[in-house]
Amino acid sequence: MPDVLCNRAEGLELLDWLEKRVLPLEAAHDERSMAASADLGIAELLKGGTTAILDMGTVRLTELLFDRAAAAGIRYVDGKAMMDLPHRAPAGLRETTA
DSSP: OGGGGEEEEETTHHHHHIIIIIIHHHOOOOHHHHHHHHHHHHHHHTTOEEEEEEEEEEEEEEHHHHHHHHTTTOOEEOOOOOOTTTTTGGGGBBBBOO
């Protein structure tokens, strides 16, 4: 296996990448950008012939994903994501376990 792929799923490199790149972008979503993102993703899936989505969704604005899927007429199952570790998740994505 090429070195570039080794330890990506369990290594710190993946966590660093998530913390520095992915999570801040997710935290920056508002209703408008999340709707646009969902619409684009759904359009791409429909164009490729997908008829149902099983998604991990997002921490915030989860209801909006259901609304966008319903509007597009695609089946959608979501498992809401949750983040509660302050040293890992940006403030805009943290929730309490309560």
